Amino acid sequence: MDKRISSSQEAEVRKGPWTMEEDLILINYISNHGEGVWNNIARSAGLNRTGKSCRLRWLNYLRPDVRRGNITPEEQQLIMELHARWGNRWSKIAKQLPGRTDNEIKNFWRTRVQKKLKHGESQSMNGSTSLTDEASTSAGGLHPNAAGTAGGTAGSDQQHADGNFSTESSDNFWTVDDFWSMPSLNGD
DNA sequence: AAGGATGCCAACCGCTGCGGG
């Protein structure tokens, strides 16, 4: 294997948070050409990103059918059951949860479920660890952090996690929904 | 009011499997 990458090309590959412009380019391109070979998409669309990066961005964030925001108690229950059955097969589990991505489920599991399970264990788990119960509290009860914190990461990602996405999608606030409501994307 | 700690999410990295040449 000779992985010689022309240094000039390597230098052009962008990493890190996606900008609004990049998102727009990717959405636009896929809207017009459909999904295909990701490396080609990245190149053809003029994105200085790896195909991998484009794919991830698309699947986890930009896809129109991706559901963002709180995991519902029903979904939590399902995740628990499926994880008990399949283990860390996140993509497999995600397929049972329409609109949810493996990344989201994985994060959910790691940050909340796993922690609660640990906590539950150390607390002599009273009965069923009442994970769903507790978790639903954070879901329904609107955990302070459950929603808006990640906004900053992507810089441009003023996300709306919660269903009640920031209607203030003006100026610096934009959402994926804003993209998909653009006529040029839906129509053409 | 300031600083530190914690939580959460997005993105990257490395590995594996599959298909095509």
Add this chain to the structure above:
DNA sequence: GCCCGCAGCGGTTGGCATCCT
């Protein structure tokens, strides 16, 4: 049969927001 490239998956890390002391 072997090699190469691509896609997909799971694990890990980085960074921002919020909460607590």
